[in-house]
Amino acid sequence: xxxMKLCVPGDKLCSAEDCIPGTGVYxxxxxxxxxxxxxxxxxNEGEELPVISVVRETETxxxxxxxxxxxxxxxxxxxxxxxxxxxxxxxxxxxxxxxxTIRKEDVRATEKDKVETYKSFRPGDIVLAKVISLGDVQxxxxxTTAENELGVVVAHSEAGKYQMHNMAIGLEALxxxxxxxxxxxxxxxxxxxxxLMDYLSTEKHLLGLLLPLEDCDNTCEKHVSVFF
Amino acid sequence: MAGLELLSDQGYRLDGRKATExxxxxxxxxxxxQADGSAYLEQGNTKALAVVYGPHEMRGSRSRTxxxxxxxxxxxxxxxxxxxxxxxxxxxxxxxxxMSLHLxxxxxxxxxxxxxxxxxxxxxxxxxxxxxxxLVRGIIAxxxxxxxxxxxxxxxxxxxxxxxxxxxxVCVNAATLAVIDAGIPMRDYVCAxxxxxxxxxxxxxxxxxxxxxxxxxxxxxxxxxxxxxxxLQMDARLHQDHLETLIxxxxxxxxxxxxxxxxxxxxxxxxxxxxxxx
Numbered sequence: 001x002x003x004m005k006l007c008v009p010g011d012k013l014c015s016a017e018d019c020i021p022g023t024g025v026y027x028x029x030x031x032x033x034x035x036x037x038x039x040x041x042x043x044n045e046g047e048e049l050p051v052i053s054v055v056r057e058t059e060t061x062x063x064x065x066x067x068x069x070x071x072x073x074x075x076x077x078x079x080x081x082x083x084x085x086x087x088x089x090x091x092x093x094x095x096x097x098x099x100x101t102i103r104k105e106d107v108r109a110t111e112k113d114k115v116e117t118y119k120s121f122r123p124g125d126i127v128l129a130k131v132i133s134l135g136d137v138q139x140x141x142x143x144t145t146a147e148n149e150l151g152v153v154v155a156h157s158e159a160g161k162y163q164m165h166n167m168a169i170g171l172e173a174l175x176x177x178x179x180x181x182x183x184x185x186x187x188x189x190x191x192x193x194x195x196l197m198d199y200l201s202t203e204k205h206l207l208g209l210l211l212p213l214e215d216c217d218n219t220c221e222k223h224v225s226v227f228f
Numbered sequence: 229m230a231g232l233e234l235l236s237d238q239g240y241r242l243d244g245r246k247a248t249e250x251x252x253x254x255x256x257x258x259x260x261x262q263a264d265g266s267a268y269l270e271q272g273n274t275k276a277l278a279v280v281y282g283p284h285e286m287r288g289s290r291s292r293t294x295x296x297x298x299x300x301x302x303x304x305x306x307x308x309x310x311x312x313x314x315x316x317x318x319x320x321x322x323x324x325x326x327m328s329l330h331l332x333x334x335x336x337x338x339x340x341x342x343x344x345x346x347x348x349x350x351x352x353x354x355x356x357x358x359x360x361x362x363l364v365r366g367i368i369a370x371x372x373x374x375x376x377x378x379x380x381x382x383x384x385x386x387x388x389x390x391x392x393x394x395x396x397x398v399c400v401n402a403a404t405l406a407v408i409d410a411g412i413p414m415r416d417y418v419c420a421x422x423x424x425x426x427x428x429x430x431x432x433x434x435x436x437x438x439x440x441x442x443x444x445x446x447x448x449x450x451x452x453x454x455x456x457x458x459x460l461q462m463d464a465r466l467h468q469d470h471l472e473t474l475i476x477x478x479x480x481x482x483x484x485x486x487x488x489x490x491x492x493x494x495x496x497x498x499x500x501x502x503x504x505x506x
Contacts, residue, residue: 097285
């Protein structure tokens with residue numbers, strides 16, 4: 001790696017005509033100055049000017065920003081909204097928990113008024129959500145799960161038996177295993193319902209049954225086929 | 229007054245320095261691993277420890293949240309054994325509150341708070357005298373409310389000396405290093421120095437004896453590269469003709485301090501990069 005230049009806050013890096021400011025720098029009177037103590041990184045985006053930014057080895061505290069995908073844990077529910085603690089922003093863990101709210105209208109994109117928070121979230125669920133607003137003085141971050149990739153990722157049923165996994169991971173693990181029949185749970189996003197499926201690895205078939213998580217236990221008998 | 233001459237005829241002060249000479253400045257960054265940023269700074273005999281946490285969600289009264297920037301919360305405290313007379317209340321008294329407020333104003337000018345709306349940055353500074361941090365392997369010590377988890381640090385008590393002047397300046401310098409260590413973006417360093425005026429001569433970096441010896445003292449916090457003043461504080465009597473000279477002397481002294489702090493930061497970065505193998 002080529003040696004990178006060290007800089008400290010207040011160092012003049014270059015003029016605003018040579019580079020576009022990135023992170024860790026600020027613009028003043030037509031010049032770009034560093035605002036962190038770290039290394040100067042110049043990246044060529046391809047179009048016009050390179051982007052100049054200052055990076056440190058250790059990442060500083062990241063704040064959830066509008067549009068960021070966050071991982072959070074449900075702490076309490078209410079007929080109108082669910083309160084969560086934000087644990088990760090993207091893939092960076094936060095040192096401190098931020099508080100967020102998922103309103104009833106933001107749980108899913110269709111049939112918004114028929115949402116029942118009790119059926120969608122329970123305290124202790126891990127949810128993937130997106131920040132829609134920083135909120136004002138009184139409220140916390142506002143989050144939404146009304147998109148395809150968002151929703152409950154890990155949940156425990158009342159019996160404590162089944163845990164929902166990411167569907168893709170579950171299927172991958174099965175492809176590699178040798179036994180014939182598996183019963184897996186695949187989450188249906190935005191709710192706590194899941195597919196209880198029998199996977200025949202020889203035939204690569206998935207037979208599935210849509211059930212609420214609480215009813216998933218070993219005595220389930222009915223099967224329906226699911227088309228992929 | 230017999231004996232104590234603040235500025236001798238040859239131009240030497242009480243501790244043997246010349247009028248524009250600063251005290252010896254030593255500093256170390258990244259002293260506590262559990263805080264987001266920390267620094268220890270010694271200027272002469274005044275020693276300060278600064279610790280920074282943040283930015284994190286607003287704690288305490290949520291009504292103080294600002295929608296467009298971060299709130300900076302400073303607390304200044306003195307160790308009970310640090311002054312000649314043992315202080316009963318380390319913080320919460322008027323002087324500490326005033327000092328905390330000044331620190332807050334200073335750092336609000338330098339830290340780019342608009343990057344962190346609705347959050348809080350905590351800066352804690354503790355001034356203590358008669359204590360030196362030695363890096364010795366394997367000893368974990370607990371002192372006051374600081375639990376030191378960095379396993380290579382031990383606290384060794386020396387004899388108690390008097391709290392040696394220039395408290396505000398030392399706090400600001402230590403806090404600057406701690407904020408840089410925490411990776412919080414700042415426009416520039418903040419360097420501070422206390423200057424006084426004796427016999428038509430400005431004295432840079434006052435010590436305790438000079439501060440209490442009837443010298444008009446002025447504390448200045450400067451952003452050295454732009455030459456911008458973050459805070460100017462004075463509560464003594466000074467003729468207005470001398471003000472210009474005094475501020476000039478203070479700015480020169482601050483630029484001297486900034487050179488030393490710059491060295492410390494660059495060295496810390498180099499050491500850190502060697503450890504991570506870049």
